[in-house]
Amino acid sequence: MxxxxxxxxxxxxxxxxxxxxxxxxxxxxxxxxxxxxxxxxxxxxxxxxxxxxxxxxxxxxxxxxxxxxxxxxxxxxxxxxxxxxxxxxxxxxxxxxxxxxxxxxxxxxxxxxxxxxxxxxxxxxxxxxxxxxxxxxxxxxxxxxxxxxxxxxxxxxxxxxxxxxxxxxxxxxxxxxxxxxxxxxxxxxxxxxxxxxxxxxxxxxxxxxxxxxxxxxxxxxxxxxxxxxxxxxxxxxxxxxxxxxxxxxxxxxxxxxxxxxxxxxxxxxxxIQLPELPEQKIQRLVETYKIKRHDAEILAQDKNISDVFEKLVKENINSELAVKWLNRDLRKQLNYRSMNFSDSKLKYSDIKQIIVLLSEKKIHEKIAEQMLIELLDKGKTAIKEKLEDEEKISAIIDEVLLNNKKVVEDYKQGNEKAFHFLFGQVMKLTKKLAEPKIVEKLLKDKLDK
Ligand SMILES: [Zn+2]
Known part of the structure; x- marks a missing residue:
C-alpha cells in the first residue's frame, strides 16, 4: 500500500x-x-x-x-x-x-x-x-x-x-x-x-x-x-x-x-571485527568470478547459497551454469516454499550432484528440477536411479517399435528421420524424464540388431 x-x-x-x-x-x-x-x-x-x-x-x-x-x-x-x-x-x-x-x-x-x-x-x-x-x-x-x-x-x-x-x-x-x-x-x-x-x-x-x-x-x-x-x-x-x-x-x-x-x-x-557483509561479498563475487553484479546481488541475498556457489566454482563447475541454476531454478523452488537455503535442509552434496549431472549433459533441466523438488519435499531423490533403470526403458522401446513397424522399416532403409521419430516417441512415454543418452543407446542397439 x-x-x-x-x-x-x-x-x-x-x-x-x-x-x-x-x-x-x-x-x-x-x-x-x-x-x-x-x-x-x-x-x-x-x-x-x-x-x-x-x-x-x-x-x-x-x-x-x-x-x-x-x-x-x-x-x-x-x-x-x-x-x-x-x-x-x-x-x-x-x-x-x-x-x-x-x-x-x-x-x-x-x-x-x-x-x-x-x-x-x-x-x-x-x-x-x-x-x-x-x-x-x-x-x-x-x-x-x-x-x-x-x-x-x-x-x-x-x-x-x-x-x-x-x-x-x-x-x-x-x-x-x-x-x-x-x-x-x-x-x-x-x-x-x-x-x-x-x-x-x-x-x-x-x-x-x-x-x-x-x-x-x-x-x-x-x-x-x-x-x-x-x-x-x-x-x-x-x-x-x-x-x-x-x-x-x-x-x-x-x-x-x-x-x-x-x-x-x-x-x-x-x-571488534566484522565478518564479510553483503555488499562486500557482492563486490568480491563480481571481481573474483567475473559474474554480473545483478547475479551477485541475488546470490548474496542468501549467504548459504553464495557459499555454495563459491564451493562449486572452486570444484571446477562452470560459474555461468552455477549462477543460472542457483539463482533461477533453486530460488524458484525455495521461494515457492517460502524457504531460505538453511530451512530447506538441502546438502551441498545434493546440489553438487545435480549440477555435475547437468554440466555433463547427463540429465536435462526438467530432470534436474524433478530431483530438486524430491529433495526439498522428501529429503531424498531416487529419480536418477529410477531413470537409469534400463529394463523399464527397454520395455518402452519394445512397445514403441511394435507400434511403429513402418517407421522401423524406414530406418532400416537408411532414413535418419525415422530414428528421431522413434526416439521422440520413447521420450514421450517416459514423460521426458528418461536419460536421453541411455534411450539413444538402447534404441540404436535394438534397431541395429
Ligand atoms: Zn539462570
Whole structure:
C-alpha cells in the first residue's frame, strides 16, 4: 500500500545466540524441557543478585551497531534500568533493559535511533495458566528506528535487508519467534497506534496493511483514531484494540542498583571485527568470478547459497551454469516454499550432484528440477536411479517399435528421420524424464540388431 501520509516506526527485538543468559550462566536453549534452564537469578528468587552482564551480548550489540553504521556510546556509563510491569512471564516484576548502547545508525535509508540490550521474559500460556522460564533472562537486542517508513512496502524492504545482514553477522537465533516487532503507525498526523508483539517479519506487513486500511476508513468517516496499543492476531491477520496503554510513567524506570553500569571503551569498539557483509561479498563475487553484479546481488541475498556457489566454482563447475541454476531454478523452488537455503535442509552434496549431472549433459533441466523438488519435499531423490533403470526403458522401446513397424522399416532403409521419430516417441512415454543418452543407446542397439 503506497501512501505519502503514512508514518511508521519500528522497534525490533532480536534474540541473540549467546550460549548463556544475560545475567546468569544458564543456557539460552529454551526449546528444552520446560523450566530446566533456570536458576535463582533468572527466576528472581528472594535475595538472588544478577551476575555481571554477559560480555558476549555486549560484543554482539557492538557488532550489530557497527554493521548498521551506528555510533557506539563509548567512555560513558550506560545504566541498566528496571522497567516495571506485572505479568506472570516476569517473576521479578521488572525487565532489565539497558540505556542506549549505540545511536544514529542507518540501513537502507532508514535512520536507526538507538540500539540497546534487554532481557527476554518467560512464556505464559493464557489457556493453561502454565509459565515457562527457560527463555527468561535471555539476551535481546532492541533496534528502534526513527519514524521514517512511508509504506508497508518500504518497511518490508528494510526488514528483508536486515534479515540478510543478520544472516551474515551470525549473532542472532533463527527459530520462529526469534524476531519480534512492535510497530508505531499514524495517518495524516492523526493519533499514533502501537501494534505490539508481531512475531514474524511477514506478520509486520500484514499488520501494517490492516492498520492503514482501518485507520484511513475511520478518518474518511470523520471518526477519531484512538491513541492505543493494539495486538496483532496472526491467524486472522487483524489487529485488536486493548483497553489500556502503558505510558512511560507506568513503567517506573529506575537504574538497577544491583548492577554496575555498562562501560564500553573506544579501543574495545575498534577491536571488534566484522565478518564479510553483503555488499562486500557482492563486490568480491563480481571481481573474483567475473559474474554480473545483478547475479551477485541475488546470490548474496542468501549467504548459504553464495557459499555454495563459491564451493562449486572452486570444484571446477562452470560459474555461468552455477549462477543460472542457483539463482533461477533453486530460488524458484525455495521461494515457492517460502524457504531460505538453511530451512530447506538441502546438502551441498545434493546440489553438487545435480549440477555435475547437468554440466555433463547427463540429465536435462526438467530432470534436474524433478530431483530438486524430491529433495526439498522428501529429503531424498531416487529419480536418477529410477531413470537409469534400463529394463523399464527397454520395455518402452519394445512397445514403441511394435507400434511403429513402418517407421522401423524406414530406418532400416537408411532414413535418419525415422530414428528421431522413434526416439521422440520413447521420450514421450517416459514423460521426458528418461536419460536421453541411455534411450539413444538402447534404441540404436535394438534397431541395429
Ligand atoms: Zn539462570
Amino acid at each position: 503506497e501512501r505519502d501520509d503514512v508514518i511508521i516506526g519500528l522497534e525490533i527485538h532480536l534474540q541473540l545466540n549467546t550460549e548463556s543468559k544475560l545475567f546468569c550462566t544458564c543456557s539460552t536453549d529454551y526449546q528444552k524441557e520446560p523450566n530446566t534452564n533456570i536458576c535463582e537469578v533468572c527466576t528472581s528468587q528472594p535475595g538472588a543478585k544478577p551476575m555481571a552482564i554477559n560480555e558476549k551480548a555486549i560484543e554482539f550489540t557492538v557488532k550489530l551497531a557497527k554493521a548498521l553504521n551506528a555510533q557506539v556510546l563509548t567512555e560513558k556509563e550506560i545504566f541498566v534500568q528496571r522497567k516495571h510491569y506485572f505479568y506472570p512471564d516476569l517473576p521479578s516484576n521488572y525487565q532489565r533493559t539497558s540505556m542506549p548502547i549505540a545511536v544514529k545508525g542507518n540501513l537502507n535509508g532508514i535512520r536507526i535511533r538507538e540500539i540497546h540490550l534487554e532481557e527476554d521474559p518467560g512464556r505464559y500460556d493464557i489457556r493453561t495458566g502454565l509459565v515457562e522460564y527457560n527463555r527468561c533472562g535471555n539476551p535481546l537486542i532492541e533496534i528502534v528506528t526513527e519514524p521514517d517508513f512511508k509504506s508497508s512496502e518500504e518497511t518490508k524492504k528494510f526488514l528483508d535487508k536486515l534479515a540478510i545482514l543478520l544472516d551474515y553477522l551470525e549473532i542472532t537465533r533463527r527459530e520462529e519467534g526469534s524476531m519480534r516487532v512492535d510497530a508505531n503507525i499514524s495517518l495524516r498526523g492523526s493519533n499514533r497506534v502501537e501494534i505490539k508483539n508481531i512475531n514474524s517479519f511477514r506478520g509486520v506487513i500484514t499488520a501494517l496493511n490492516y492498520e492503514i486500511t482501518r485507520q484511513s476508513t475511520l478518518l474518511k468517516q470523520n471518526m477519531k483514531v484512538e491513541r492505543e496499543t493494539r495486538h496483532f492476531d496472526e491467524s486472522q491477520g487483524i489487529t485488536i484494540g486493548s483497553r489500556k496503554k502503558e505510558t512511560v510513567d507506568d513503567y517506573r524506570y529506575i537504574p538497577d542498583p544491583d548492577l554496575v553500569p555498562i562501560y564500553v571503551t573506544k579501543e574495545y569498539v575498534d577491536s
